[in-house]
Amino acid sequence: MIERLPTDLLSGKKVLLGVTGSISAYKSCDIARSLIKRGAQVRVVMTPSALKFVSSLTFEALTGEKVLLDSNEDWSSDHNHIGIGKWADIFVIAPASANTINKLGNGMADTILLSTALAFTKRKLIAPAANTNMLKNPLTEATMKLMSLSGFAFIKPIKGLLACKDEGEGKLEETEEIFYQIARELLQEEYFTYRGVVLTGGGTREKIDDVRFLSNFSSGKMADALALCAYLLGADVFYIRTTQTKLPKGIRTIEVASSQEMQSYLEEAIRESKKGVLKKADLIDNQSKSQLIQKKPYFFSVAAVSDYVAKFPQNGKLKKEMLGKEWSLELIQNRDLLAQSNKHEIYTIGFKAEFDQENAFDNGQNMLQSKRLDAVCLNILGDTVNFGDEKTQMSLLFKEKTIELEHTSKIDTAFKILRTMKENHDS
Numbered sequence: 280m281i282e283r284l285p286t287d288l289l290s291g292k293k294v295l296l297g298v299t300g301s302i303s304a305y306k307s308c309d310i311a312r313s314l315i316k317r318g319a320q321v322r323v324v325m326t327p328s329a330l331k332f333v334s335s336l337t338f339e340a341l342t343g344e345k346v347l348l349d350s351n352e353d354w355s356s357d358h359n360h361i362g363i364g365k366w367a368d369i370f371v372i373a374p375a376s377a378n379t380i381n382k383l384g385n386g387m388a389d390t391i392l393l394s395t396a397l398a399f400t401k402r403k404l405i406a407p408a409a410n411t412n413m414l415k416n417p418l419t420e421a422t423m424k425l426m427s428l429s430g431f432a433f434i435k436p437i438k439g440l441l442a443c444k445d446e447g448e449g450k451l452e453e454t455e456e457i458f459y460q461i462a463r464e465l466l467q468e469e470y471f472t473y474r475g476v477v478l479t480g481g482g483t484r485e486k487i488d489d490v491r492f493l494s495n496f497s498s499g500k501m502a503d504a505l506a507l508c509a510y511l512l513g514a515d516v517f518y519i520r521t522t523q524t525k526l527p528k529g530i531r532t533i534e535v536a537s538s539q540e541m542q543s544y545l546e547e548a549i550r551e552s553k554k555g556v557l558k559k560a561d562l563i564d565n566q567s568k569s570q571l572i573q574k575k576p577y578f579f580s581v582a583a584v585s586d587y588v589a590k591f592p593q594n595g596k597l598k599k600e601m602l603g604k605e606w607s608l609e610l611i612q613n614r615d616l617l618a619q620s621n622k623h624e625i626y627t628i629g630f631k632a633e634f635d636q637e638n639a640f641d642n643g644q645n646m647l648q649s650k651r652l653d654a655v656c657l658n659i660l661g662d663t664v665n666f667g668d669e670k671t672q673m674s675l676l677f678k679e680k681t682i683e684l685e686h687t688s689k690i691d692t693a694f695k696i697l698r699t700m701k702e703n704h705d706s
Contacts, residue, residue: 280503280507280524280525280526281313281455281458281459283504283669283688283689283690284317284690285317285688285690285691286316286317286318287317287318288317288318288462288466289314289317289318289319289462289465289466290318290319291318292318292319292320292368292369292465293319293320293322293366293367293368293369294314294319294320294321294322294367294368294369294371294461294465295321295322295323295324295363295364295366295367295369295370295371295395295399296310296311296314296321296322296323296324296338296371296372296373297323297324297325297326297370297371297372297373297375297392297395297396298323298324298325298326298329298333298338298372298373298374298392299325299326299328299329299372299374299375299376299378299379299392300326300327300328300329300331300332300376300378300379301329301332301374301375301376301408301409301451302332302408302442303374303408303450303451304329304332304333304374305332305333306373306374306451306454307323307333307338307373307374308333308337308338308341309454310371310373310454310457310458310461311323311338311341311342312341313454313455313458314458314461315341315342317458317462319465320344321341321342321344322342322344322346322347322363322366322367323335323338323339323342323344323346323347324346324347324348324360324363324391324392324395325338325346325347325348325391325392326349326379326390326391326392326393327348327349327390328376328378330348335348345358347359347360347363347391347395348391349390349391352391360391360394360395360398361398363395364395364398364399364400364401367399367401368401368402368465369401369402369403369404369461369464369465370395370396370399370401370402370403370404371403371404371405371406371457371461372392372396372403372404372405372406373404373405373406373408373434373451373457374406374407374408374451375405375406375407375408376407376408376409377407377409377410377413377414377416377419379392379393380405380407380419380422380423380426381418381419381422383396383397383426384422384423384425384426385422402430402432402464403430403431403432404431404432404433404434404460404461404464405426405431405432405433405434406433406434406436406451406452406457407423407433407434407435407436407449407451408436408449408450408451409436409449410441410443410445410447410449411441411445411447411448411449412445412447413449414436414448414449415448432464434452434456434457434460435448435452436448436449436450436451436452437450437451437452437453438450455525456527456528459510459511459527459529460527460529462511463510463511463513463527463529466511466512466513467511467512467513468512468513468701469513470512470701471509471512471513471514471697471701472512472513472514473513473514473515473574474513474514474515474574474575474576474577475514475515475517475551475552475553475574475576475577476506476509476514476515476516476517476552476576476577476579477516477517477518477519477545477548477549477552477576477577477578477579477625478502478505478506478509478516478517478518478519478520478578478579478580478581479502479518479519479520479541479545479579479580479581479582479584479616480499480501480502480503480505480506480518480519480520480521480522480581480582481497481498481499481502481520481521481522481582481583482494482495482496482497482499482521482582482583482585483495483521483535483536483537483538483541483582483583483584483585484521484536484537484585485537485538485585485587485588485589485592485613486537486588486589486592487589487592487593487597487608488592488593488594488595488596488597489593489594489595489596490596491596491597492536493585493587493588493589493610494585495583495585496583496667497582497583498522498667499520499521499522499524499581499582500667500669500689501581501630501658501671501689501692501693502518502520502522502579502581502582503520503522503524503526504689504690504692504693505579505581505693505696505697506518506520506526506530506532507526507527507530507690507693508690508693508694508697509577509693509697510526510527510529510530512694512697514577515531515552516529516530516531517531517533517548517551517552518530518531518532518533519532519533519535519541519544519545519548519582520532520533520534520535520582521534521535521536521541521582522534533548538584538585538588538613538614538616541582541584541616542614542616542619545616545620546620546621549576549578549620549621549625552576552578552625553576553624553625575624575625575626575704576624576625576626577625577626577627577628577700578620578625578626578627578628579628579630580616580617580620580627580628580629580630581630582616583632584613584615584616584617585613586612586613587610587611587612587613588610588611588613589608589609589610589611590609590610590611591609615650617629617650617652618649618650618651622651622652626653626654626700626704627650627651627652627653628652628653628654628655628656628700629646629647629650629652629654629655629656630655630656630658631643631646631655631656631657631658632658632660633657633658633659633660634659634660634661636659636661639657639659640657640674640676640681643655643657643674643676644676647676647677647678653677653704654675654676654677654700654703655675655676656673656674656675656676656696657673657674657675657676658671658672658673659672659674669688669689670686670687670688670689671686671687671688671689671692672684672685672686672687672692673692673696675696675699677703682699684696684699
């Protein structure tokens, strides 16, 4: 999915990347490159130990900016531990060694990176990378807990074969996942932060026998885009899908096949999207709690659910010798997941694909009324828009008005849909 993100996604955002003495330091180059490719400005500060693994010249070539080191602090510009912090929107230390974590948690400032972190007052993300025993040491764990209470957010390391040949939890998180978490910190909007967003996506597969099924041409790309964009804007995303696209780990995904499976998980996801806000409200002050509880969740029904299912699905494989030269498959109308979904205290948005250009808007309005929806995203397929395309053109149908969106990428369309919902709903 990361390759589908627009090149101006992080335009105007300023990221300070801290690199410490870890074998994973080379991966920081990929983090910097990913951020720059999406429009961010990146500057780097390194510890003396980090220079043993990657040269400052590498980062200067990638970012076009001078790297801040212990040896080159300059007080005639902002190239110092105070000025560079004022410049940045976020400070990301990736990788963060156990040594740096413990020093930082105890207020030490004996490297330029630590001095910068100690003076930095905005958002701070720490991605540890070290031997498992070093990170699991009670002293390190206690330090990280204290730091979490002091405004630091941690990107958990992953399990795997470490450089020391031990197996355990200590590897730097994948650079793509680190990118997503940085982007979410930079792009989140107060309206969507902590708000539940439930989505269904992809085409359902309805069993005929154990090797055959009924399905459709839905690619799931629009649902994937909406799930990713909602996550980047700060929402708590529950995504029930038939696809397997790689998405940020913070998106709670459930992979299903049939409409029956989708319905069983959908009901639970809608309940959780409402309860999640209430759980978070218990952790904050009364004024913020009142504002948070008002955050009504969204349900985007993007999945192409099969209209019909086999009346008598079979176990095993039906043999063609038994079926003969002609086969009449008896179908029955499927349940309507969207019409039957729980719409109490949740905004419900339907998606409709139409080839009938003459009657498409009337059909969309009928869907809006008959299924008691808050909006319909109408996609008229034909000459310029087809299933599986990277671009799409949507019309957003509300009870009182219609908003036409331009023909653009599905990621850009997803952002526009979400922000249009924000503009048209009160809370």
